[in-house]
Structure formats: C-alpha cells, structure tokens
Amino acid sequence: MAYSNPKFDLRGINHMALTTHDMAATVDFYTEILGFPMVKTLDMGARGQHFFFDCNNGVDGIAFFWFADTPADHPGIARSDRAEGGRGISAVGSMNHLSLEVPAEKLDEYRDRLRAKGIAVTEVVNDPDGHVDPDAAEVYRRAIYFSDPNNILLEFAAWTRELNAADVRHAPKTAAELVTARESAHA
Amino acid sequence: MVDKQLRHAGGEFEIRGFHEIACVCSDMQRTTDFYTNVLGMRLAQTTEGPDGSQKFVFDFGNGVDRMAFYWFPDAPPSQPGIAQSDFFTSVKEGGRDITTASGSMNHFAFDVAPDKIEAYREVLINEGLQVTDVWNHSDRPGVDQYMPAQPNEDTFIRSIYFPDPDGIVLEFACWGRPLTEHDVIHEGKRESDLARNRT
Numbered sequence: 001m002a003y004s005n006p007k008f009d010l011r012g013i014n015h016m017a018l019t020t021h022d023m024a025a026t027v028d029f030y031t032e033i034l035g036f037p038m039v040k041t042l043d044m045g046a047r048g049q050h051f052f053f054d055c056n057n058g059v060d061g062i063a064f065f066w067f068a069d070t071p072a073d074h075p076g077i078a079r080s081d082r083a084e085g086g087r088g089i090s091a092v093g094s095m096n097h098l099s100l101e102v103p104a105e106k107l108d109e110y111r112d113r114l115r116a117k118g119i120a121v122t123e124v125v126n127d128p129d130g131h132v133d134p135d136a137a138e139v140y141r142r143a144i145y146f147s148d149p150n151n152i153l154l155e156f157a158a159w160t161r162e163l164n165a166a167d168v169r170h171a172p173k174t175a176a177e178l179v180t181a182r183e184s185a186h187a
Numbered sequence: 188m189v190d191k192q193l194r195h196a197g198g199e200f201e202i203r204g205f206h207e208i209a210c211v212c213s214d215m216q217r218t219t220d221f222y223t224n225v226l227g228m229r230l231a232q233t234t235e236g237p238d239g240s241q242k243f244v245f246d247f248g249n250g251v252d253r254m255a256f257y258w259f260p261d262a263p264p265s266q267p268g269i270a271q272s273d274f275f276t277s278v279k280e281g282g283r284d285i286t287t288a289s290g291s292m293n294h295f296a297f298d299v300a301p302d303k304i305e306a307y308r309e310v311l312i313n314e315g316l317q318v319t320d321v322w323n324h325s326d327r328p329g330v331d332q333y334m335p336a337q338p339n340e341d342t343f344i345r346s347i348y349f350p351d352p353d354g355i356v357l358e359f360a361c362w363g364r365p366l367t368e369h370d371v372i373h374e375g376k377r378e379s380d381l382a383r384n385r386t
Contacts, residue, residue, distance in 0.1 A: 011300070016208065174216050
C-alpha cells in the first residue's frame with residue numbers, strides 16, 4: 001500500500017532549478033539527448049536566463065538558470081565529485097545528484113540508447129553495494145549514471161522491491177558528530 | 188493524487204518521476220524531523236556506510252517521488268552563493284541575488300494544486316517557518332511586470348518559498364496558465380556570453 005502524505009498533496013516536482021554556464025549546450029542535451037520538451041524561456045535581462053523543460057510526463061520539470069556572473073563549476077562542493085574520481089561528496093545544503101525514476105525492465109535498453117547518442121554511461125549498478133546478481137533478494141534498486149553538460153550527476157533508476165519497516169534501522173546522525181564539530185570541540 | 192504513469196507523453200525515455208533528489212544535510216535528525224513532521228513525508232529507508240556516512244530516503248507520499256539525504260562525517264560546510272542559493276538573506280535585504288555556481292542546484296519546487304497554495308502557506312507559517320508571500324511569476328515579452336502583486340493573464344507560475352533546516356530553498360509552485368509555443372522564444376546563452384569571458 002503506497003504511503004499517502006497526510007499534510008500536503010505534493011503532486012510532483014514543478015521544477016528542479018539547476019544552474020548552467022552554457023544554456024545553449026544545456027538545451028541541446030535536455031531536448032535532443034533526453035527528449036524533454038522545452039516549455040518556457042524567461043529572459044531576466046542583464047541577470048541572465050531561466051529556461052524550463054518538461055520531463056516528458058506532463059507533471060515534472062527541470063529548469064535551468066544561466067546567470068551572467070555564475071561562479072565556475074565546484075566539484076565536491078556544489079555537486080558530487082564522483083566523475084572526478086572522488087568519493088561522491090558535496091557540501092552541506094547542496095544537491096549531490098539527481099535521479100529519475102524509469103521502468104526497471106528498461107534500464108539496460110536506456111543505457112544502450114544513451115551510449116548510442118555518445119553519452120558516457122556506467123553499467124547498471126544493483127544496490128546494495130553494486131551487487132552483481134540483479135535478482136538477489138537483498139537488491140532494492142538498479143541504476144545507471146551519466147553527466148549532463150554542467151557535470152551534474154544524473155541517474156536513471158528503478159526500485160525493484162517495496163521498502164518496508166525493516167529498511168529503517170539507523171539512528172540519525174547529528175551536526176555534533178561532524179568531524180568539523182568534533183575538531184572545534186577539542187580546540 | 189496524480190497517477191504519473193498514465194501521463195507519460197510517449198517520448199524516448201519514460202520518466203515516472205524523481206527516484207531521488209539527493210542532497211546533503213548537516214544533521215540527519217533535524218532533517219528527518221523536518222521532512223517527516225513538517226512536510227508529511229515518510230522515512231522509507233536508512234543506510235549507513237563503513238565510514239559512518241548515512242543516507243536516508245523520504246517518500247513524498249504521492250506514489251512515486253522521493254528525497255534522499257546524505258550525511259557525510261566530513262561534509263564541507265554550506266557555501267551560500269556557490270552550492271546553494273542565498274535567497275533568504277538576499278530577500279531580507281531587499282535584493283534578488285540568488286546566483287549559484289554552474290552545476291549546482293539553485294532550488295526546487297514541489298508541484299501543488301493552484302487552489303491550495305494559500306492554505307499551504309498558512310500551514311507552513313504555523314509550523315514556524317519563514318515563508319514568502321505568494322509570488323506571481325508573470326511574463327510577456329515587451330511588458331515589464333515580472334512580479335505583479337496580483338496574478339494576471341500572463342502569470343505562468345505562482346509560488347511560495349521557504350527554507351529547509353540547512354537553508355536549501357524549497358518552493359511550493361503551481362502553474363498559472365497553460366504554456367504555449369509563444370513561451371519558447373529565446374536562444375540559450377553560451378559560456379562565451381558569461382561576464383567573466385567578455386573582454
């Protein structure tokens with residue numbers, strides 16, 4: 001039985017507002033590679049541009065800002081540094097990566113299709129921990145990873161089983177447990 | 188509730204929704220309290236790495252979409268203006284400086300029904316959150332009216348903004364009017380158009 005939000009009817013994501021240094025290349029990628037219709041272009045004058053794409057389902061959207069004074073790419077801070085061979089870390093308050101839900105049975109086909117378009121895509125990863133057998137009982141999701149022209153880490157993924165009460169079993173960590181907090185406590 | 192699987196437009200990739208919007212928090216306990224108790228999501232999964240890092244997944248409660256939060260023991264501290272928008276500081280000071288670095292998320296908007304946005308604003312205010320007025324994003328080429336006090340026939344999005352515990356800029360948004368081919372009229376700027384690349 002799917003969980004229903006008792007407080008807010010959140011129908012989807014009206015738009016993820018991401019940031020680009022090259023709107024033209026971003027438009028090419030989201031419309032030509034991913035096939036998302038561009039539905040709105042907003043000129044912000046000297047400040048820049050704000051363009052909106054539909055995720056091809058009529059509900060969800062991805063939007064991009066192009067700021068005339070946008071700071072350069074900050075891997076490991078403003079986005080995951082996995083493409084640079086890092087641990088996949090990024091700063092508090094950042095989006096690390098963005099994962100789109102696709103049908104599980106289509107993941108292999110989608111990987112091949114993206115590759116045919118010249119996109120570097122990982123093999124299908126079965127979690128937990130990149131399990132080699134996709135049909136193993138403990139596998140809960142499958143995913144492929146690739147990057148957009150802004151080095152934003154994108155993912156096509158699918159849940160392969162319902163999550164249940166046994167999937168929630170860790171006590172949440174607090175800010176006091178951060179290395180920086182522990183160091184300052186001992187300073 | 189929207190059945191998004193029925194709305195697939197028939198394109199090359201079938202996107203059912205957001206598998207996870209993966210962000211980074213400083214305090215998983217505080218983040219869990221916010222996304223479950225304030226926003227009504229369900230904590231669906233917790234995982235922990237050998238280095239003590241954690242990943243918690245939150246179910247929106249719409250059948251499809253989820254948030255994921257990472258907690259890294261050595262996460263770099265927040266960097267407003269680079270890794271997240273400094274929107275709320277800027278708005279307080281009367282400005283609109285929301286710039287963030289290339290490759291970053293600036294903010295994101297949950298889609299809500301047009302007739303619910305005012306009521307939802309009251310609920311969020313009653314939770315003690317700092318929430319903006321309803322902003323009427325309006326656009327028609329040649330008309331200088333970006334944010335009129337009342338919605339008009341050019342209003343394409345109505346929205347409110349509020350911060351999560353780490354200052355991530357969240358938005359509730361609804362479409363104000365259908366978008367048409369007249370809404371797609373600008374050429375995308377290039378990297379060579381950036382101020383720092385102009386000579």
